[in-house]
Amino acid sequence: MTRSTPAIVILGQGSLATARRLQQLYPDALIHGLAERVEGADRSYHEFGATLRQLYQQNTPIIALCAAGIVIRTLAPLLLEKGAEPPVLAVAEDGSAVVPLLGGLGGVNVMAREMAAGLGVAAAITTSGELRFGTCLLNPPSGYALGDLELGKRFVSDLLGGESVRIEGAAPWLADAKLPEDAHARLSIHVGSAEREPTANELLIYPRSVLIACRRRLAGDSAISLAESIRQALHQANIAVQSLACLLAADTDMADRALHDAAAELGVPLRFAPAANSVVELAQQAVPQLLPPISSGDDLAIAVANQPLDPEQIGRPRGRLAVIGLGPGAAELMVPAVKAELARANDILGYETYVRMAGPFRADQVMHCTDNREEMQRARHAFELAAQGRSVVVVSSGDPGVFAMAAAVLEALHESTDPAWHNVDLEMLPGVSASLATAAQAGAPLGHDFCVLSLSDNLKPWAIIEKRLDLASQADLALAFYNPISRSRPWQLGRALEIVRQHRTPETPVVLGRDIGRPGQTLRVITLGALTPEQVDMRTMVLVGSSTTCTFPKASGGEWVYTPRWYKGS
Numbered sequence: 001m002t003r004s005t006p007a008i009v010i011l012g013q014g015s016l017a018t019a020r021r022l023q024q025l026y027p028d029a030l031i032h033g034l035a036e037r038v039e040g041a042d043r044s045y046h047e048f049g050a051t052l053r054q055l056y057q058q059n060t061p062i063i064a065l066c067a068a069g070i071v072i073r074t075l076a077p078l079l080l081e082k083g084a085e086p087p088v089l090a091v092a093e094d095g096s097a098v099v100p101l102l103g104g105l106g107g108v109n110v111m112a113r114e115m116a117a118g119l120g121v122a123a124a125i126t127t128s129g130e131l132r133f134g135t136c137l138l139n140p141p142s143g144y145a146l147g148d149l150e151l152g153k154r155f156v157s158d159l160l161g162g163e164s165v166r167i168e169g170a171a172p173w174l175a176d177a178k179l180p181e182d183a184h185a186r187l188s189i190h191v192g193s194a195e196r197e198p199t200a201n202e203l204l205i206y207p208r209s210v211l212i213a214c215r216r217r218l219a220g221d222s223a224i225s226l227a228e229s230i231r232q233a234l235h236q237a238n239i240a241v242q243s244l245a246c247l248l249a250a251d252t253d254m255a256d257r258a259l260h261d262a263a264a265e266l267g268v269p270l271r272f273a274p275a276a277n278s279v280v281e282l283a284q285q286a287v288p289q290l291l292p293p294i295s296s297g298d299d300l301a302i303a304v305a306n307q308p309l310d311p312e313q314i315g316r317p318r319g320r321l322a323v324i325g326l327g328p329g330a331a332e333l334m335v336p337a338v339k340a341e342l343a344r345a346n347d348i349l350g351y352e353t354y355v356r357m358a359g360p361f362r363a364d365q366v367m368h369c370t371d372n373r374e375e376m377q378r379a380r381h382a383f384e385l386a387a388q389g390r391s392v393v394v395v396s397s398g399d400p401g402v403f404a405m406a407a408a409v410l411e412a413l414h415e416s417t418d419p420a421w422h423n424v425d426l427e428m429l430p431g432v433s434a435s436l437a438t439a440a441q442a443g444a445p446l447g448h449d450f451c452v453l454s455l456s457d458n459l460k461p462w463a464i465i466e467k468r469l470d471l472a473s474q475a476d477l478a479l480a481f482y483n484p485i486s487r488s489r490p491w492q493l494g495r496a497l498e499i500v501r502q503h504r505t506p507e508t509p510v511v512l513g514r515d516i517g518r519p520g521q522t523l524r525v526i527t528l529g530a531l532t533p534e535q536v537d538m539r540t541m542v543l544v545g546s547s548t549t550c551t552f553p554k555a556s557g558g559e560w561v562y563t564p565r566w567y568k569g570s
């Protein structure tokens with residue numbers, strides 16, 4: 001398991017130089033600077049507390065260049081909750097001290113040592129076991145799993161109390177530790193993949209050296225879940241479930257729900273390889289260095305290696321394609337699921353403006369910027385990348401399902417007969433659409449039934465637009481116009497307003513929102529009678545009220561606009 005990329009958080013300009021030095025150790029890490037105080041950071045934030053807590057809850061390792069006390073006080077409310085505990089370190093802004101604070105089991109001391117070495121100082125390590133033995137026994141390196149944390153803590157305190165220890169099995173990293181070894185010791189560290197109950201004075205460490213190849217089950221195959229079948233098969237083979245490194249299945253079973261559920265339940269990655277004649281062959285072909293697999297029925301084969309397996313090197317993962325909505329622009333209006341998706345993406349595709357808006361990205365993330373018009377081509381490119389096992393994001397502004405990429409992506413998939421495209425883990429993640437962001441700023445102009453229209457006749461005949469405008473106006477729906485005007489479509493808005501005016505009075509409230517949620521945003525409340533196409537451009541959202549939409553003055557200046565929930569005659 002690779003450690004996730006840390007975030008470097010700074011409060012003042014004076015810390016930037018040290019932050020950059022630390023960034024050389026973690027080149028993918030971004031420096032987050034307080035917006036009002038720091039210039040030249042990779043990302044800016046407004047609220048230190050909220051930012052730090054969010055990073056912590058997302059399990060992101062945190063390097064904060066400020067007083068340890070500030071970090072402690074900020075994270076204190078989260079510490080009693082169960083859940084993520086990423087490494088958290090405080091670093092003096094001049095780089096003279098590195099203090100690991102939290103995340104002992106997440107490798108905080110390893111990071112503290114790395115950072116201290118990079119800065120040429122000593123790390124303030126306070127963990128007794130770590131100080132004495134030079135390693136944290138309770139945090140074995142990737143590829144190994146600790147049997148039981150509570151037993152482990154007692155074991156380490158016995159060792160600290162002066163006892164010696166025997167090591168059984170291969171534990172290469174312990175060779176460097178300064179453990180008080182003695183072949184006749186009462187305490188022992190046992191490293192192995194066999195299933196066993198720990199004896200009284202034993203610390204069990206499991207090498208993640210077992211792979212299970214499985215196939216899609218047919219309906220009625222078994223009454224118990226796949227995860228349960230796997231547990232039983234391991235038990236029968238006398239192998240500890242903690243030694244399981246990954247599940248492996250054939251490419252052709254890639255979209256099978258039960259396989260993904262089993263991997264999630266067992267907490268291991270699911271990898272895919274070209275289909276073979278049997279599950280035994282599947283395992284042998286994907287990992288030739290395995291010992292001969294033991295088959296357990298037709299649908300499971302257990303294979304044990306001499307060493308821990310690195311799942312990343314076995315076959316490939318199921319590719320993922322997420323079509324996401326960034327919201328109107330402001331970071332606070334982006335939904336958390338979208339933020340998380342951007343963090344996991346390998347490839348980001350979209351119109352350049354939106355890709356920039358979604359960033360900044362790490363050095364390992366690839367941006368594919370294209371022209372706004374090449375929607376279908378972009379959708380196909382996204383599937384090609386995802387079908388290789390990559391995690392791909394296609395960005396839209398606002399919501400991806402509103403005059404944006406989601407429908408284009410589905411159309412590309414619908415047209416394709418390539419099973420690799422259909423096997424991609426495809427998901428749409430919503431965003432705050434421009435009409436809703438604009439409406440919220442004005443009050444509630446869309447508080448009753450409304451109709452959303454794009455005035456662009458690039459992709460539909462103008463006659464259809466006229467017909468819909470006429471009927472929607474006649475039906476007394478409030479109207480939201482996307483793509484109201486552009487240089488290549490200069491007259492359409494004027495014509496649209498003529499149609500609306502046949503059904504609405506000149507006093508009808510109109511809201512014009514331009515660059516809502518972006519720098520320089522403007523919001524105007526006018527009337528249908530006063531509206532002219534010159535007041536509108538392609539970055540504007542036009543909301544036209546219904547017969548019940550009304551306005552009243554705001555205490556802070558300007559006006560509230562709303563459409564009541566009730567209706568005349570109801």
Ligand code: SAH
Nearest residue numbers: 398399402404433434483515516538540541
């Ligand atoms: N998927 C987007 C809409 C894309 S169509 C969404 O859900 O918001 C592009 C049109 O949306 C623009 O011509 C403009 O009318 C409107 N628009 C998009 N972002 C906007 C913003 N931040 N402020 C005002 N209007 C916006």
